[in-house]
Amino acid sequence: MEDGIVLTMRGICKAFPGVKALNNVDFTLRKGEIHALMGENGAGKSTLIKVLTGVYEKDAGSICIDGCPGEAHIHSPQQAQEIGISTVYQEITLCPNLTVAENMFIGRGKGAIVHWKEYEKRADEILKSLGIPARANQELSRCSLAVQQMVAIARAVDMNCKVLILDEPTSSLDDNEVARLFQLMRDLKAKGVGIIFVTHFLEQVYQVSDRITVLRNGELVGEYVVEKLPQVELVAKMMGKSLDDLAELERIGQKGAISDNCVYEAAALSSSECRPFDFHIRGGEVNGFTGLLGSGRSESVRAIFGADRVTGGKIRIKGKAARITKPHDAMKNGIGYLPEDRKRDGIIADLSVRDNIILALQVIQGMNHPISRAKAEAFADEYIAALQIKTASQDTPIKSLSGGNQQKVILARWLLTHPQYLILDEPTRGIDVGTKAEIQKLVLKLAEEGMSITFISSEIEEMLRTCSRLIVMRDRKIVGELTGDDLTQAQVMKTIAGGEQTDE
Amino acid sequence: MSKKKNGSSGLGQLLIPLIALGILVLFNLFRDISFFSITMRVNNSGNIVLAGNLISIIDNASELAIIAMGMTLVTAACGGQDISVGAVAAISGAVLVKVLQGMGGITPVSLLLGFLAATLVTILFKLFNGTLVAVFRIQPMIATLILFSCGRSIAYWINGDATPQLYAPIIDSIGKTIPGIPIPTPIFAVLLMGLLLILLFRFTSLRLYTQSVGINQGAARLNGINPTTVKLISFVILGVCVSIAALLGVCRMHQLNHKNLLVDIEMDAILAVAIGGNSLGGGKFKLIGSILGAYIIQMLTTTLYAMNVNPVNIKAYKAIVIILIVVAGSPVIKRGLTALWKKLRTNKAQTEGVN
Numbered sequence A: 001m002e003d004g005i006v007l008t009m010r011g012i013c014k015a016f017p018g019v020k021a022l023n024n025v026d027f028t029l030r031k032g033e034i035h036a037l038m039g040e041n042g043a044g045k046s047t048l049i050k051v052l053t054g055v056y057e058k059d060a061g062s063i064c065i066d067g068c069p070g071e072a073h074i075h076s077p078q079q080a081q082e083i084g085i086s087t088v089y090q091e092i093t094l095c096p097n098l099t100v101a102e103n104m105f106i107g108r109g110k111g112a113i114v115h116w117k118e119y120e121k122r123a124d125e126i127l128k129s130l131g132i133p134a135r136a137n138q139e140l141s142r143c144s145l146a147v148q149q150m151v152a153i154a155r156a157v158d159m160n161c162k163v164l165i166l167d168e169p170t171s172s173l174d175d176n177e178v179a180r181l182f183q184l185m186r187d188l189k190a191k192g193v194g195i196i197f198v199t200h201f202l203e204q205v206y207q208v209s210d211r212i213t214v215l216r217n218g219e220l221v222g223e224y225v226v227e228k229l230p231q232v233e234l235v236a237k238m239m240g241k242s243l244d245d246l247a248e249l250e251r252i253g254q255k256g257a258i259s260d261n262c263v264y265e266a267a268a269l270s271s272s273e274c275r276p277f278d279f280h281i282r283g284g285e286v287n288g289f290t291g292l293l294g295s296g297r298s299e300s301v302r303a304i305f306g307a308d309r310v311t312g313g314k315i316r317i318k319g320k321a322a323r324i325t326k327p328h329d330a331m332k333n334g335i336g337y338l339p340e341d342r343k344r345d346g347i348i349a350d351l352s353v354r355d356n357i358i359l360a361l362q363v364i365q366g367m368n369h370p371i372s373r374a375k376a377e378a379f380a381d382e383y384i385a386a387l388q389i390k391t392a393s394q395d396t397p398i399k400s401l402s403g404g405n406q407q408k409v410i411l412a413r414w415l416l417t418h419p420q421y422l423i424l425d426e427p428t429r430g431i432d433v434g435t436k437a438e439i440q441k442l443v444l445k446l447a448e449e450g451m452s453i454t455f456i457s458s459e460i461e462e463m464l465r466t467c468s469r470l471i472v473m474r475d476r477k478i479v480g481e482l483t484g485d486d487l488t489q490a491q492v493m494k495t496i497a498g499g500e501q502t503d504e
Numbered sequence B: 001m002s003k004k005k006n007g008s009s010g011l012g013q014l015l016i017p018l019i020a021l022g023i024l025v026l027f028n029l030f031r032d033i034s035f036f037s038i039t040m041r042v043n044n045s046g047n048i049v050l051a052g053n054l055i056s057i058i059d060n061a062s063e064l065a066i067i068a069m070g071m072t073l074v075t076a077a078c079g080g081q082d083i084s085v086g087a088v089a090a091i092s093g094a095v096l097v098k099v100l101q102g103m104g105g106i107t108p109v110s111l112l113l114g115f116l117a118a119t120l121v122t123i124l125f126k127l128f129n130g131t132l133v134a135v136f137r138i139q140p141m142i143a144t145l146i147l148f149s150c151g152r153s154i155a156y157w158i159n160g161d162a163t164p165q166l167y168a169p170i171i172d173s174i175g176k177t178i179p180g181i182p183i184p185t186p187i188f189a190v191l192l193m194g195l196l197l198i199l200l201f202r203f204t205s206l207r208l209y210t211q212s213v214g215i216n217q218g219a220a221r222l223n224g225i226n227p228t229t230v231k232l233i234s235f236v237i238l239g240v241c242v243s244i245a246a247l248l249g250v251c252r253m254h255q256l257n258h259k260n261l262l263v264d265i266e267m268d269a270i271l272a273v274a275i276g277g278n279s280l281g282g283g284k285f286k287l288i289g290s291i292l293g294a295y296i297i298q299m300l301t302t303t304l305y306a307m308n309v310n311p312v313n314i315k316a317y318k319a320i321v322i323i324l325i326v327v328a329g330s331p332v333i334k335r336g337l338t339a340l341w342k343k344l345r346t347n348k349a350q351t352e353g354v355n
Helices: A045-052 A077-082 A100-105 A116-129 A145-158 A175-190 A202-208 A231-239 A297-305 A327-332 A342-346 A353-365 A373-386 A403-415 A433-448 A460-466 A489-497 B002-031 B053-060 B062-078 B085-102 B108-134 B140-159 B169-175 B185-203 B206-215 B217-222 B227-253 B265-275 B287-306 B311-328 B331-354
Strands: A005-016 A019-030 A034-038 A060-065 A085-088 A163-167 A194-198 A211-216 A219-225 A262-271 A274-282 A286-290 A310-317 A320-322 A335-338 A421-425 A452-456 A469-474 A477-483 B039-042 B048-051
Touching: A005 A045, A019 A034, A019 A045, A019 A194, A019 A211, A034 A045, A034 A175, A034 A202, A045 A163, A045 A194, A077 A085, A085 A145, A100 A116, A100 A145, A116 A145, A145 A163, A145 A175, A175 A194, A175 A202, A202 A231, A211 A231, A219 A231, A231 A489, A262 A297, A274 A297, A274 A452, A274 A477, A286 A297, A286 A433, A286 A460, A297 A327, A297 A335, A297 A421, A297 A452, A327 A335, A327 A353, A335 A403, A342 A403, A342 B217, A353 A373, A353 A403, A353 B206, A373 A403, A403 A421, A403 A433, A433 A452, A433 A460, A452 A460, A460 A489, A469 A489, A477 A489, B002 B265, B002 B287, B002 B311, B048 B053, B053 B062, B053 B185, B053 B287, B062 B085, B062 B185, B062 B206, B062 B227, B062 B265, B062 B287, B085 B108, B085 B140, B085 B227, B085 B265, B108 B140, B108 B169, B108 B227, B169 B185, B169 B227, B185 B206, B185 B227, B185 B287, B206 B217, B206 B227, B217 B227, B265 B287, B265 B311, B287 B311
Parallel strands: A019 A219, A034 A194, A034 A211, A085 A163, A163 A194, A286 A452, A286 A469, A335 A421, A421 A452
Antiparallel strands: A005 A019, A005 A060, A211 A219, A262 A274, A262 A310, A310 A320, A469 A477, B039 B048
């Protein structure tokens, strides 16, 4: 093995039934380096980590670790730990009701007799040497999340790890805590530990990392030195576009007139999941929230619909002040919301297609005004035909439909309520190309008929094709708004990456 | 075609309980055909009434059937069961008797007032359970364990250690038969409760709401349904069921015994829901399944008595049969049977093709 290299992974392949999660991926980690692993959802980051830590068995490829002659065969997380690969996950996997020292040494004693006094002394030394503000005999749950995270790291470091994997370590930390964690990471780096840093916060990558490896659709895009990869190029690589061939795709564009009156206006709207933001949409307008995964786009529209706990903000519907704190309020004000996670938040799996279609309208009408069976059947027939939903019958449980057809049923559910404002969060995720195009066309047709629509998609092309205004988010903040000639892939990526901010 | 498909899938859930009932009937036919004989006879009060095993099965299962209906709704909405129904029934009976005593005699009016008061109190106790489950998100089994353990003590505080005896024509009319009508009154109570619920489902969308909350609470909320309200409603309905069952139980025994009134009925009610093919994890439900379940349990008991099985052993025999029914309705067996059925059909289709 070359000098200075602690880990090489070569030609790693891993397939799951129906998906190639990793295809011939290489990864190299050097001593004393912080190496960011980047990629959008489904790029293969977590699969690669799980292969490395022995959670999954690789189908092909080789892994070599410094200090182990030959290929390393990792069959379990236990084995990975023994040869020096430690992982700290996003959710803290320590025991909150034990002390810091107990957490650091639990499961590591050789015999049955444990010398806690000794351990406490050693724990204090380690904590001190790493500058972690915690005492060994303190109960872990009394430490802040960041300190708990650091204790997990200290535990990993003390097990003589050569490779430390930090999987989304910062997602539940505030800015000060992040700074503290980064200091610890730099200290470890100085001690020669190789750190793999998985995150979706772009700015954090540029704050601490030395190198970046980008994955996309299970394949390696490339390995780059941070200084030589501007943010905007990183975004382009993650999304699979090279800046040069960002030829403008033909936009179908909006044909219908957009009215001057706002259908929905929010000022400083905030929820338990998102920071205050301003937003408005006009009659017949299609706009969209864009940004990378975790940028806060879904959280923002959830706040509009009252899906999370609304914590503040003023809302106007057609100019009149309104109060929307729960989904029912939003529905009464003519707002519909197709959620991002269809399985978890959308479908009522065991109920029939018909019941799933009439559900929202039924709730708006109220419990005491049930939709008659005959009417429900007529509604279901109408929308099954209009959206070409492929189902054996309207009595079929929705769970036995394909993903695309389930999505159409949920879409039908909201169209049936004739909303004036419809929010579609990732309506085309995980469905086939044909259905995607159908949904895009439908969105534009509805807007022509005067409906206002907010459209969210991970696929930029799709958004450019349908939206006349894009709100760009990064790290849970709105960082720009693009309209007209600015609606190009290059401009969107620049804004996401923070190169140019059009307005704030 | 689509309608037909619906029919068969609807029957799917009831298949196992219907088969179980069929086997019980066949077994009794071969064992002793006189098991099914129904006669007219004059009872102690001088009324002409129908008598026979079938009548007594349907009659004696009434309290269980009524409580099973309420239990079905709670199960569907909350994905858990209320194990305090028997204990709260004792409270309900105690309130009823206290009101009767307070009003100085048993008249139709005092009985009606007593029943209304008892129902109100029962609903309040059920709302206590419901609040723990729906608002504080406590596991239903744990939340209802509280009243399960202390309910009969509360009944004791209301009425003391006495077992008040109740004798009046109106008590007989409710617990046994109304003069001139040969069919036991509790059977009508089951019909009435069933009818009330059917009307409730017909004129409100409670069924859709309950199933949605039971299947996917999060999605239901995002469609504007308030899961807490839906769960509380299911507990209120269970409260009404428990109160009616307590009234029947008290009138049937002519007395209130807080230790024995509807004792152990919670487990039988849960069992009835399960035998009826309803998922104890909540979601879709069929009331008729639970009612069938109640009658199956009662028929089993009566059959065993008719076979002169020692009462001490009856529970053990019952357990064996119930294991068989529950395993037959389990997902593993169901999947196996479906696969077998498909295989048989494709085989048949193939041989037909060859011919």
